[in-house]
Amino acid sequence: MKLQLQISMNEGLFLRNPEGSELGKSIIKQSIKLIHKNGFESFTFKKLAEDIGTTEAGIYRYFENKHKLLLYLTSWYWGWLEFQIVFHTNNIKDPSIKLKKVIKLLASAVEDDEQTSHVDEHLLHQIVIAEGSKAYLTKHVGDDNKQQFFKPYKDLCSVVGGIITECNGKYKYPKSLATTIVEMAHFQNFFMKHLPSLTDFTKTKTEADVIVFLNELVFAAIKK
Amino acid sequence: MKLQLQISMNEGLFLRNPEGSELGKSIIKQSIKLIHKNGFESFTFKKLAEDIGTTEAGIYRYFENKHKLLLYLTSWYWGWLEFQIVFHTNNIKDPSIKLKKVIKLLASAVEDDEQTSHVDEHLLHQIVIAEGSKAYLTKHVGDDNKQQFFKPYKDLCSVVGGIITECNGKYKYPKSLATTIVEMAHFQNFFMKHLPSLTDFTKTKTEADVIVFLNELVFAAIKK
DNA sequence: TATTTTTGATAGTATTACTATTATTTAGAA
DNA sequence: TTCTAAATAATAGTAATACTATCAAAAATA
Numbered sequence: 001m002k003l004q005l006q007i008s009m010n011e012g013l014f015l016r017n018p019e020g021s022e023l024g025k026s027i028i029k030q031s032i033k034l035i036h037k038n039g040f041e042s043f044t045f046k047k048l049a050e051d052i053g054t055t056e057a058g059i060y061r062y063f064e065n066k067h068k069l070l071l072y073l074t075s076w077y078w079g080w081l082e083f084q085i086v087f088h089t090n091n092i093k094d095p096s097i098k099l100k101k102v103i104k105l106l107a108s109a110v111e112d113d114e115q116t117s118h119v120d121e122h123l124l125h126q127i128v129i130a131e132g133s134k135a136y137l138t139k140h141v142g143d144d145n146k147q148q149f150f151k152p153y154k155d156l157c158s159v160v161g162g163i164i165t166e167c168n169g170k171y172k173y174p175k176s177l178a179t180t181i182v183e184m185a186h187f188q189n190f191f192m193k194h195l196p197s198l199t200d201f202t203k204t205k206t207e208a209d210v211i212v213f214l215n216e217l218v219f220a221a222i223k224k
Numbered sequence: 225m226k227l228q229l230q231i232s233m234n235e236g237l238f239l240r241n242p243e244g245s246e247l248g249k250s251i252i253k254q255s256i257k258l259i260h261k262n263g264f265e266s267f268t269f270k271k272l273a274e275d276i277g278t279t280e281a282g283i284y285r286y287f288e289n290k291h292k293l294l295l296y297l298t299s300w301y302w303g304w305l306e307f308q309i310v311f312h313t314n315n316i317k318d319p320s321i322k323l324k325k326v327i328k329l330l331a332s333a334v335e336d337d338e339q340t341s342h343v344d345e346h347l348l349h350q351i352v353i354a355e356g357s358k359a360y361l362t363k364h365v366g367d368d369n370k371q372q373f374f375k376p377y378k379d380l381c382s383v384v385g386g387i388i389t390e391c392n393g394k395y396k397y398p399k400s401l402a403t404t405i406v407e408m409a410h411f412q413n414f415f416m417k418h419l420p421s422l423t424d425f426t427k428t429k430t431e432a433d434v435i436v437f438l439n440e441l442v443f444a445a446i447k448k
Numbered sequence: 449t450a451t452t453t454t455t456g457a458t459a460g461t462a463t464t465a466c467t468a469t470t471a472t473t474t475a476g477a478a
Numbered sequence: 479t480t481c482t483a484a485a486t487a488a489t490a491g492t493a494a495t496a497c498t499a500t501c502a503a504a505a506a507t508a
Contacts, residue, residue: 016485023486039363044464055487060466133357139263141418150419157422173424173437179415180408180441187407188400194365195374198381200397213397217404220444240454247455268495279456284497 007079012147013072016062025118026052027062031069036123040070040131067138071149074135077128078152080121081105082159095166100215102160106185107210129186157182168222177221181214188213231303236371237296240286249342250276251286255293260347264294264355291362295373298359301352302376304345305329306383319390324439326384330409331434353410381406392446401445405438412437 006019018024030051035043043066045059052058063069085105089098110125136150144150160178164171171177188210191198201209230243242248254275259267267290269283276282287293309329313322334349360374368374384402388395395401412434415422425433 021485041362045466046464055489056465057467057488058486061486065465130361134361136419137354137358137414138265145419154419154421173440175421176412176415176423176425176434176437177441179411179422180404183407183411184404187403190361191400191403195360195369195378197378198399198403200399210400213400216397217401217441217445220447221441223444245454269497270495279458280496281457281498282455285455289496 007076009075010148013068013075013149014063018062023054024062027059029118032120032123035127040134071135073124074128074132075152077124078156082156085159095163099163099167102163103181103214104211106182107214108207129190164222168224171222181218185214231300233299234372237292237299237373238287242286247278248286251283253342256344256347256351259351264358294355295359297348298352298356299376301348302380306380309383319387323387323391326387327405327438328435330406331438332431353414388446392448395446405442409438
């Protein structure tokens with residue numbers, strides 16, 4: 001049996017649902033490759049169109065602009081990650097073990113998931129590390145927020161915050177700690193790779209170190 | 225006596241030193257206002273030139289492109305902040321008190337500093353919160369790093385890391401904790417303002433809460 | 449006063465970020 | 479199978495962006 005994982009997306013993010021056609025799926029697939037390769041700044045719909053073998057206007061029928069596409073990709077990622085977390089922490093009773101699992105999932109390189117054929121989760125994870133914050137670091141963050149574009153991100157943080165509260169109901173900053181974990185899982189990975197002197201992981205340069213750092217940080221903070 | 229604080233800048237950031245002329249200083253002054261007002265994405269040299277009353281080509285004589293200008297502004301900010309930290313923690317013996325002072329300086333809204341007439345530190349602080357990470361979240365982060373463009377940021381983190389080590393010489397992750405403090409001081413402020421449900425500061429929405437959160441986080445982590 | 453440096457004015461190019469139109473292909477319903 | 483509607487391809491065009499180049503005027507300096 002082959003299961004297809006479907007992530008429900010905010011309809012405001014696209015003009016036409018890319019999941020609904022072959023062209024749409026190849027827009028997603030190739031945009032991930034292209035953004036990963038050249039970065040979001042130099043990514044254009046024209047280059048994407050050439051890559052796919054369609055026209056610029058063809059892409060615009062699906063996405064209003066490249067920022068919406070970035071929001072789509074990051075939303076997809078956060079939705080997917082929330083599912084991974086819920087799935088992998090299912091049946092775990094002990095909230096501390098759950099939280100450790102979550103940190104591991106957040107800070108580990110992701111393997112490509114066969115359940116979602118047109119999305120390369122490994123590349124997408126790298127994109128979210130390097131470009132993810134650009135989704136909300138804009139002047140229109142307020143408008144985008146009103147349209148619920150950050151809901152998947154918020155939902156994920158909320159899940160993590162919930163587990164923190166399960167660990168220690170008296171801890172006063174579960175949400176802020178959750179966002180700290182999520183952001184730092186990415187930032188420490190980015191720094192380790194590109195500006196290693198900002199981290200303490202210069203020798204090994206492995207995600208495992210980031211995980212230990214985050215674990216110690218979090219469990220010290222919520223210790224009863 | 226009026227002291228003028230001069231921050232030494234990496235020469236690779238500009239083509240002509242903006243500190244050296246009136247036009248240069250107004251480029252700095254107005255770019256801060258304009259980026260603060262409309263955000264970095266919609267900021268162009270043309271608009272800046274119109275604001276100042278010079279031409280696009282006039283700006284290009286000082287800065288190669290707007291990314292270099294952003295690097296210039298953020299570098300200036302980190303240099304200035306490092307000075308503030310060294311200055312305000314001078315003579316403090318107890319490293320814990322020092323660290324608290326640092327967290328406060330990092331997470332507090334900055335007042336405009338009269339010592340630097342052409343730079344509005346308050347606006348610049350807001351810019352660094354909202355746009356600062358775009359300075360290194362690029363595909364050319366490696367090249368920029370080779371040219372030492374992130375030295376001021378690294379130096380600041382290094383100072384903070386040093387104080388952490390003073391507090392507890394056995395703590396294994398002083399650098400990563402330092403970058404966590406620096407980044408989160410900004411991110412929590414950003415989230416508080418724009419995506420408040422990601423934080424626990426929804427009622428008061430004040431920096432004071434961020435400071436308490438960071439203090440608790442940091443001192444729990446480095447507790448002996 | 450001569451000369452170097454800095455600025456202003458103008459022009460021009462390639463690329464980006466779109467919009468619009470029409471023809472062609474494809475897929476589904478009758 | 480044929481008709482119809484939807485999706486795509488092909489082409490064209492525009493305004494703005496991100497620059498570069500040139501030359502004259504002004505200002506500073508020697």
